[in-house]
Amino acid sequence: MKPTKDQLLWMYSAMAKARYYEDTMAAVYMEGKSPKFDIGAGPVPGEMHLCAGQEPCAAGVCVHLRPEDTVTATHRPHHQAIAKGVDLKKMTAEIFGKKTGLAGGRGGHMHLLDPKVNFACSGIVAEGAGPAVGAALAAKMRGTKAVAVSYVGEGAANQGAFHEALNLAALWKLPVLFVVEDNAWAISVPKSKSTAVADNSVRAAAYGIPGVHIADNDTLAIFAAAGEAIDRARAGGGPTLMEIETYRYYGHFQGDPEVYRPAGEVAALKAKDPIERLRKEMIANGGVSAAEADAALAAAHKEVDEAFAFARQSPYPAPAEALEHVFA
């Protein structure tokens, strides 16, 4: 399966947008936290988990999705939220804790929910697997063609909730794509020290479903495999498990001293940056001109800048608004 020119530009735009978003957020997060790094200080307090480097996992899958499809994601959600079409201004305002945010500031960066595009993320590892199965179940019961995508990290592949969700989706032949983003590190623990198999896609066999492994953060390989899995799901063929070998340029959380990371690892990863690779490929073979690529990049940057400006200018909620929306 090969992407059309429009799909190539869409993926490039989504990835460039996510990358610029994360790099912008990295700097904003450090405001107020220097020289003393106090996690509670500054305009974006609390934890921050950035996904720079992992953009292909979002773009290559979400290019095939519609607003009625569901995506559940993790504590490192920005690229998936962007690719799913979450309102960028409201998302950024939420991360800034502002009244104009998706949840009026109640959730923050780890709990971004946008029901309009069926996107939700969570701070509990593997927690999104069950709800994705539920969304798929609803689609099947109602006879729609909607699918669900559950994103987890390779660390989550050892959590009970992950395995239970896979079994249930397989048993009931539900339209779910489980995507494991293997960025090699579960905080400080490498995959080799946590997982009994080298490749999580082989675990699909335990549930009788297809398993796919994508090497080296390859956007076009993700595009092809995800397209096939999603078509299969829409046609009633059941779930698929996909593991993508990807990389995170930043630490597990901002402030992570990364003592566990070998020197030079990040520099080596940046030398084969997936956004640069896609750009070269789409200009060489995809019928996209450099001018079109530049225009997409500029538009992506502009949207991010506007979202951050909106967030900064928005007011904080009144403190007592904390008591609202506990119940429907």
Add this chain to the structure above:
Amino acid sequence: MPSKSNRILTMSHAIAEGIANEMRTDSSVFVMGEDIAAYGGIFGATTGLLAEFGEQRIRDTPISETAFIGAGVGAAMAGMRPIVELMFVDFFGVCMDAIYNLAAKNIYFSGGNCKVPLVIMTATGGGYSDAGQHSQTLHATFAHMPGLKVAVPSNAYDAKGLMISAIRDDSPVLYMFHKGLQGLAWMASPEKAATEVPDDAYAIPLGEAKVARPGKDATIVTLSMMVHRSMEAAEQLAKDGIDVEVVDLRTLVPLDRATVFKSVAKTGRLIVVDEDYSSFGVTAEIITSVVERDPTVLKAKPRRLAFPDIPIPYSRPMEQFALPNAEKITEAVRETVKKGH
């Protein structure tokens, strides 16, 4: 008596040292959990242990709480003394069965014929914008479960002594340490959370509350971070001639109701301060314990300050609005010492 030392330790280092003290003299003690080896624990509770004891006894686990807490129970029943870290108390949801149906009940189910010398240590608390799934204290959730002892230190000295007692206890102990008390360089903590800590092994018995500040006009019963907020309030009130007694519970199970009652019988005024959710929790338990024993000791209605019954909001003004603090505690004490209240 512990030997004297003028060396100050942060609470995180005190916990790690307590574990090290026991591991040096008892080869059955080992530690399992996420990022507890090379990283030293996300909140520093196992700092330095990998270097001293090696990876057979200081084990990073996969993200498999049900499996490694269940394994902790099994190892404990087989004669080891495991310490298992649940990274954030909020993560209990994925493994609660292993805690409350397995660890807490096996001694009972065996008629006392087995021991479960397991310590589950876990980080609690908020106030730094980590939002609803990473800021909870959940004291009541675990204190409510029969079969589980619960320790809650408020400072480095107590943290080490309580950890040593927890390790030596043959019953399962949930050891809850507040992240904001650990003295981490990247999270603000009260100055008095770090204390002088003797370097030898000393045990503070579970089930003994401590009068952190003696007083005669009102009693504040509290625990964990709120001990520090209460002490700040007491200092402020002393300037106005109001003399507050602060009782640091230190353990929730067994609960030292005797010390609480003795204090309230002396002062006649009770305020309970807890960072956990308000309804159905520690504050209700303390007030009821006094009232059901003898309501006539009270000269004023009892009061409680706790987190409202809402998920913990992310945005700073909302979270700070919800948290108990020294100002709210001071105000509550002033109200309670007024005549006719």
Add this chain to the structure above:
Amino acid sequence: MSEIAVPEGLWDTSKTPEGIVGNWFYRDGSMVEAGAKVAELMVEKTVFDITAPAAGELHILVPKDGVVRPGTLIGRIDGA
């Protein structure tokens, strides 16, 4: 009398010019042993241990959270 100074070249100052004193492990006026860990510095995300160069009475010159650069004198020890 011995000085406790932030060592030169301890971190890359072109990236991060300043750090802070994260914690002191003894009160001002305490007696410390040579080689004891007396303080820790925080430079953005990294922690550095500072040990006593000699035995004696510790005097704290830069308190916790105080800003430091390489060469900053953070304390001194008056010999026993």
